[in-house]
């Protein structure tokens with residue numbers, strides 16, 4: 001049966017049986033249409049709110065498949081999305097009726113322990129990377145959930161548990177192999193196509209399909225000290241104590257304050273089940289004994305209701321909260337702000353909103369920036385605001401979709417009220433909106449870097465083939 005695929009101009013084009021047959025013959029990966037087994041699994045997104053039906057999914061097995069898929073998209077003007085780990089909160093990686101170039105079959109990771117260079121295929125997750133790098137006592141700074149994709153997280157920046165010591169994920173990116181809109185595979189490094197590397201360090205999925213990332217890995221663990229005290233009493237006092245302590249910590253400490261309701265799950269301490277808590281989480285990127293000492297204050301801001309702190313294999317900690325983020329289980333809408341150091345008024349607002357979350361599954365968290373993040377120049381990469389004190393991420397998550405509008409309104413309300421305490425910037429990886437629906441997003445995300453990003457976009461994707469992302473229109 002022929003397949004109707006949406007085009008870039010909003011119309012449709014038909015791929016005939018013969019064309020589909022030819023595709024299936026030439027691709028080594030799977031070509032999946034709505035009539036094929038596995039279609040629903042292949043289209044499923046992390047965000048349970050995203051329920052879209054792409055006309056055609058090409059699950060690539062390597063660069064040649066990606067070149068073929070981009071070639072098809074270009075020749076037929078197909079509306080095209082690209083998927084790495086599928087965690088886009090805004091749902092950028094699933095098109096409604098277009099083509100999905102799915103890299104989830106490309107998850108290889110290769111570590112050279114001598115040079116500490118790590119090559120990662122474009123569909124790998126952070127769990128894939130941690131598994132291979134930790135064999136050698138190395139790590140690439142990633143996120144805080146192991147199922148998140150390397151691609152989207154790195155291209156948008158990448159905030160996790162190591163950024164104050166080793167920088168954002170994108171700061172550790174040495175180069176990529178990418179298939180650009182003209183359908184050519186291109187090598188990108190500091191020496192070759194350096195403008196593109198600059199843009200890929202924070203500018204998102206705008207510039208092509210990255211088939212392989214090359215990172216510098218850093219020495220870590222395998223055992224690191226992790227602090228996870230859960231406070232139920234005096235959240236205002238605890239938050240201010242955390243803020244003041246955070247002023248004093250060395251770069252080895254990456255820390256965040258997080259408001260959450262502890263799920264009734266065997267992974268969590270029973271005395272905290274169903275309780276609203278403020279977690280002052282931290283990881284020490286250095287010897288665990290030293291970390292135990294340096295992180296002790298974060299566990300003494302009061303008497304924790306529960307304390308999951310321990311010296312743990314980094315990999316174990318990286319996947320400790322995966323259970324909460326089962327694919328499709330939660331509908332999500334998130335927004336974020338880059339923050340100035342919260343004064344007492346800002347702290348009161350954050351705490352007040354943290355305690356009045358719209359659903360138990362929702363979270364407000366405040367990862368501290370500074371350290372290595374702030375030592376990279378503001379124009380040295382495309383990433384937005386390196387001078388901010390922290391990020392305020394308001395993560396609306398819910399199960400019952402009847403009340404979706406109310407939950408979205410709650411997120412927007414909190415962000416609106418917190419805006420006066422922000423730097424004016426936003427972190428697009430933590431955003432549930434697309435710039436075409438909210439025009440202020442791009443300037444807020446990229447500031448003065450936006451103009452150069454639009455120039456690079458024009459050079460590598462003048463017709464905006466790669467537009468299902470936090471889209472930067474070509475200059």
Ligand SMILES: Cc1cc2nc3c(=O)[nH]c(=O)nc-3n(C[C@H](O)[C@H](O)[C@H](O)COP(=O)(O)OP(=O)(O)OC[C@H]3O[C@@H](n4cnc5c(N)ncnc54)[C@H](O)[C@@H]3O)c2cc1C
Pocket residue numbers: 046081082083084085086087088089092093103122123142143144145147148149150151152153154155156157158159160204205206208209210211325429430468469470
């Ligand atoms: C549960 C959860 C936890 C998270 N934790 C963190 C965190 O700790 N730190 C943080 O910074 N962010 C975090 N995020 C946000 C995350 O960084 C973004 O959602 C990111 O876009 C996810 O990348 P992905 O590859 O999984 O997503 P996808 O949905 O596959 O893609 C996201 C974007 O990247 C583009 N893209 C994907 N693959 C490629 C590729 N190979 N080449 C070119 N473009 C590509 C897509 O087109 C899309 O625009 C989290 C998100 C979730 C849902």
